[in-house]
Amino acid sequence: MTRVLIADDHAIVRAGLRALLVEAAAFDLVGEAAGGYETIELVEKTKPDVLILDLSMPDLDGISVTRKVKPQFPDLKILILTLHEDEALLKEAIKAGAAGYILKRAAEAELISAIRVILRGDLYIDPSMVRGLIEESPKSQGKQENQSEPLTPRETKVLKLIVEGYTNRQIGQELNISIRTVEGHRANISDKLGLHSRVELVRYARQHGLIE
Numbered sequence: 001m002t003r004v005l006i007a008d009d010h011a012i013v014r015a016g017l018r019a020l021l022v023e024a025a026a027f028d029l030v031g032e033a034a035g036g037y038e039t040i041e042l043v044e045k046t047k048p049d050v051l052i053l054d055l056s057m058p059d060l061d062g063i064s065v066t067r068k069v070k071p072q073f074p075d076l077k078i079l080i081l082t083l084h085e086d087e088a089l090l091k092e093a094i095k096a097g098a099a100g101y102i103l104k105r106a107a108e109a110e111l112i113s114a115i116r117v118i119l120r121g122d123l124y125i126d127p128s129m130v131r132g133l134i135e136e137s138p139k140s141q142g143k144q145e146n147q148s149e150p151l152t153p154r155e156t157k158v159l160k161l162i163v164e165g166y167t168n169r170q171i172g173q174e175l176n177i178s179i180r181t182v183e184g185h186r187a188n189i190s191d192k193l194g195l196h197s198r199v200e201l202v203r204y205a206r207q208h209g210l211i212e
Helices: 011-024 036-046 062-069 087-096 104-119 127-134 153-163 168-175 179-193 198-207
Strands: 002-007 027-033 050-054 077-082 100-103
Touching (some): 002 011, 002 036, 002 104, 011 027, 011 104, 036 050, 036 062, 050 062, 050 104, 062 077, 077 104, 087 100, 100 104, 153 168, 153 179, 153 198, 168 179
Parallel strands (some): 002 050, 050 077
16 A cells, blocks of 8 residues: 655645545555644654655745755655645746646545555646646746845845755755844845745746755
């Protein structure tokens, strides 16, 4: 039986996933996690074949979790489960090592198929997002060009680490600055760019060549 670990901070989502897996009768649910760090601990403890991983969790996001566990468990198949229909996040997740990206609204109908696809060694992308990948459009480029003053070199470094999934503490350690200083840089970045969500910051960073 395929060993599956579920990671989502919403109990009702975990319950729905659990029911789907039980009904399929081809999977062994080895654990459930409600946070990123707990997910890492359970992966190390249970060594699942498949990790169904929420993108947005309160302590450590799904992309950061993927980056941390894939080097240690290269055979682990990670299926990102998310509300975010965002091309930049999809690409970032795949680059981090995820084998699939599925939207929560489609999970009930597509989840089992998605698991079977990634177990074959293929990449699964939610059908609603495939066209966007094929028809990449730069129409939003230039829309958010620096609306006021440009970022300082230090703010640019902080922005790059933010979109790579670093926490404030990790950014402080990387740049040898205090957490309060990191928070100040983040506030300045948001004010200068007029962007306040990580999704928007990732998109901005890609458009301006800060990340691949």
